[in-house]
Amino acid sequence: MITQHQLPHIEAVIGRLVRFDRPADAVLSGYFRENPKLGSNDRHEIAETAFACLRHYGRVSALVAPKRTPRRLMLATLACARDINPEVLDRLLQDNERQWLDGVRAAPQPDTLSVESELPDWVIERLADPSPDAVRALGAGLMQPAPLDLRVNTLKMKRDAALAALRDSGLAAEPTPYSPIGIRLAGKPALNKHPLFLDGAIEVQDEGSQLLGILVGARRGEMVVDFCAGAGGKTLLLGAMMASSGRLYAFDISEKRLSNLKPRLARSGLSNVTPQLITNENDTRIKRLAGKIDRVLVDAPCSGLGTLRRNPDLKYRQSAKSVAELNDIQASILASAARLVKAGGRLVYATCSLLPQENRAIVDAFLAAHPEFELLPANQLLAEQKIALDTGDCLELQPHLHNTDGFFAAVLVRKA
Numbered sequence: 001m002i003t004q005h006q007l008p009h010i011e012a013v014i015g016r017l018v019r020f021d022r023p024a025d026a027v028l029s030g031y032f033r034e035n036p037k038l039g040s041n042d043r044h045e046i047a048e049t050a051f052a053c054l055r056h057y058g059r060v061s062a063l064v065a066p067k068r069t070p071r072r073l074m075l076a077t078l079a080c081a082r083d084i085n086p087e088v089l090d091r092l093l094q095d096n097e098r099q100w101l102d103g104v105r106a107a108p109q110p111d112t113l114s115v116e117s118e119l120p121d122w123v124i125e126r127l128a129d130p131s132p133d134a135v136r137a138l139g140a141g142l143m144q145p146a147p148l149d150l151r152v153n154t155l156k157m158k159r160d161a162a163l164a165a166l167r168d169s170g171l172a173a174e175p176t177p178y179s180p181i182g183i184r185l186a187g188k189p190a191l192n193k194h195p196l197f198l199d200g201a202i203e204v205q206d207e208g209s210q211l212l213g214i215l216v217g218a219r220r221g222e223m224v225v226d227f228c229a230g231a232g233g234k235t236l237l238l239g240a241m242m243a244s245s246g247r248l249y250a251f252d253i254s255e256k257r258l259s260n261l262k263p264r265l266a267r268s269g270l271s272n273v274t275p276q277l278i279t280n281e282n283d284t285r286i287k288r289l290a291g292k293i294d295r296v297l298v299d300a301p302c303s304g305l306g307t308l309r310r311n312p313d314l315k316y317r318q319s320a321k322s323v324a325e326l327n328d329i330q331a332s333i334l335a336s337a338a339r340l341v342k343a344g345g346r347l348v349y350a351t352c353s354l355l356p357q358e359n360r361a362i363v364d365a366f367l368a369a370h371p372e373f374e375l376l377p378a379n380q381l382l383a384e385q386k387i388a389l390d391t392g393d394c395l396e397l398q399p400h401l402h403n404t405d406g407f408f409a410a411v412l413v414r415k416a
């Protein structure tokens with residue numbers, strides 16, 4: 001329920017968000033830390049309105065143009081992008097705002113493809129299929145809330161047992177359609193105090209991420225590298241696939257992200273993981289492992305445009321220029337990671353981007369320069385795992401088609 005007391009807070013948060021200089025969730029949690037007296041309903045309404053503003057920013061900012069003040073953006077969001085009773089909203093307005101907002105409500109919808117799909121032109125131009133129908137369908141999918149997916153830690157529990165335990169605790173839980181170790185929950189229940197979570201038997205992980213880990217196919221006793229491990233979402237999956245045996249290196253250049261892996265590792269029960277901070281993809285510590293690794297995952301830094309359901313601000317924080325810069329980093333990381341792979345070993349290149357420029361183009365250029373590698377068709381690998389999902393020789397997940405985040409993965413093998 002929106003109240004008068006919340007409006008200055010929403011306005012302040014929107015003012016910070018539309019600078020697009022920091023991740024939206026960091027802006028929001030920083031604001032809540034500065035304002036500890038805000039109650040849970042206040043936080044909920046502030047976050048919902050702020051994210052609605054970001055999700056519908058193309059439309060909302062066109063409606064209030066040319067005076068895009070935070071207050072106007074907030075009022076247009078409340079009137080046009082959230083399901084707020086107009087009478088309730090009108091009671092919260094200043095006198096001079098009622099007429100203005102009526103005009104906004106009555107204004108014809110801006111009908112450019114960019115506003116309709118809520119995707120900037122530079123993104124549309126770079127999609128594999130930029131035709132209006134495809135863009136509208138993708139844009140609509142990216143506007144839906146992402147489901148809450150869990151991965152069962154198979155070291156601790158089977159999926160059926162986890163499903164039964166979650167249902168016993170009153171949660172509506174279903175198996176995920178594709179991942180054999182995934183569970184989809186209805187709603188967004190808080191899980192951080194759930195016994196299964198505390199015991200490390202479940203982790204929050206999008207089904208798409210799970211499929212990508214499954215393509216790595218890590219096995220017991222192998223030497224495996226998660227090259228861009230971050231906070232270890234996929235490391236934990238790979239470690240469980242290896243039944244906590246062999247050796248799993250988790251590399252990353254971010255000390256902060258790697259430190260977030262530590263408590264997750266402790267819960268998971270894995271004892272085969274070696275987190276390793278590296279200075280860059282050419283770090284000397286990596287060279288020592290050259291030619292020794294069975295499987296390498298490169299979950300490359302990318303634009304994140306596949307995660308717009310959760311991070312709608314990314315489409316304004318990224319740009320054609322930042323994607324071009326990422327392309328250089330992606331190519332360099334992939335080439336470096338490839339040196340680790342032994343003969344017959346597997347290299348998986350993955351992103352959570354929807355742009356061919358960060359996906360297939362990087363892989364094609366790599367294969368052209370590295371004839372010692374070849375592509376293993378992802379659809380065949382998934383079929384061998386009895387996963388009924390065929391997106392061609394690379395895994396290409398799209399929110400509106402698969403109800404996962406947008407993901408890309410190519411599986412490469414070093415010829416024996």
Ligand SMILES: C[S@@+](CC[C@H](N)C(=O)[O-])C[C@H]1O[C@@H](n2cnc3c(N)ncnc32)[C@H](O)[C@@H]1O
Binds near residue numbers: 228230235254299
């Ligand atoms: C997409 S995120 C990885 C997410 C992680 N795999 C997970 O499942 O949670 C990309 C990661 O690449 C790391 N990174 C950026 N440049 C790197 C480099 N040159 N070498 C290794 N990691 C790098 C970033 O710090 C970031 O954590």
